Amino acid sequence: MIGNDWDKYLKIVWDSPGFKKFYHIVENEYENHTVFPPKDHIFEALKLTSYQNTRVVIVGQDPYHGVNEAHGLSFSVQKGIKIPPSLQNIYKELHDDLKIPPASHGNLTNWAKEGVLMLNAVLTVIKDTPASHRKLGWERLTDYIIKLLNDKKEPVVFILWGNFAKEKAKYITNPKHLIITSPHPSPFAARYGFFGSKPFSKTNEFLKQNGLKEIDWRIEK
Numbered sequence: 001m002i003g004n005d006w007d008k009y010l011k012i013v014w015d016s017p018g019f020k021k022f023y024h025i026v027e028n029e030y031e032n033h034t035v036f037p038p039k040d041h042i043f044e045a046l047k048l049t050s051y052q053n054t055r056v057v058i059v060g061q062d063p064y065h066g067v068n069e070a071h072g073l074s075f076s077v078q079k080g081i082k083i084p085p086s087l088q089n090i091y092k093e094l095h096d097d098l099k100i101p102p103a104s105h106g107n108l109t110n111w112a113k114e115g116v117l118m119l120n121a122v123l124t125v126i127k128d129t130p131a132s133h134r135k136l137g138w139e140r141l142t143d144y145i146i147k148l149l150n151d152k153k154e155p156v157v158f159i160l161w162g163n164f165a166k167e168k169a170k171y172i173t174n175p176k177h178l179i180i181t182s183p184h185p186s187p188f189a190a191r192y193g194f195f196g197s198k199p200f201s202k203t204n205e206f207l208k209q210n211g212l213k214e215i216d217w218r219i220e221k
Contacts, residue, residue: 044072062122073118076108103219
């Protein structure tokens with residue numbers, strides 16, 4: 001389903017009767033509602049960032065629910081779409097932290113190619129209905145993905161913004177990994193500790209200390 005090493009690590013999931021039954025429900029949702037992202041982008045985060053190449057994980061909640069916004073990466077929107085407020089705040093913190101100027105668009109594909117797994121906890125959503133696919137079953141898959149990454153021999157940085165993402169911390173038990181938490185970058189929460197948290201420089205310092213390549217956080221290169 002993915003086309004890289006995730007298929008090996010997730011084979012037990014893909015082959016399970018439970019997942020096949022669940023994915024049939026997902027397909028029915030696409031037939032009966034307008035669902036985002038487009039079906040061929042549901043697993044875009046895994047396609048762009050293999051298990052082996054994952055050095056950082058940024059956990060989001062569920063996809064953007066507006067037309068043409070979501071394309072399978074947490075916090076990211078398609079080029080040509082207005083940059084959402086949360087992502088504007090991420091860009092502001094990135095500039096304050098690493099002096100990288102805000103990008104002219106909201107597509108974070110370059111981060112994914114750098115080894116940043118942009119993983120939403122829920123991978124689909126009904127148009128104009130946020131959280132509509134929470135409890136549909138995606139959480140079982142994404143929890144399992146976090147557990148697999150916890151088992152990696154190489155250190156990984158897990159960036160958890162907001163209470164929803166912080167719920168994943170219970171699956172990150174390997175002491176070699178780094179967990180960075182802060183309030184969510186949304187306009188309602190960012191001023192309570194997201195701004196000034198310096199997640200990008202903290203990530204690179206940790207990777208450097210462990211002899212790993214730092215992330216090039218530039219969105220536009």
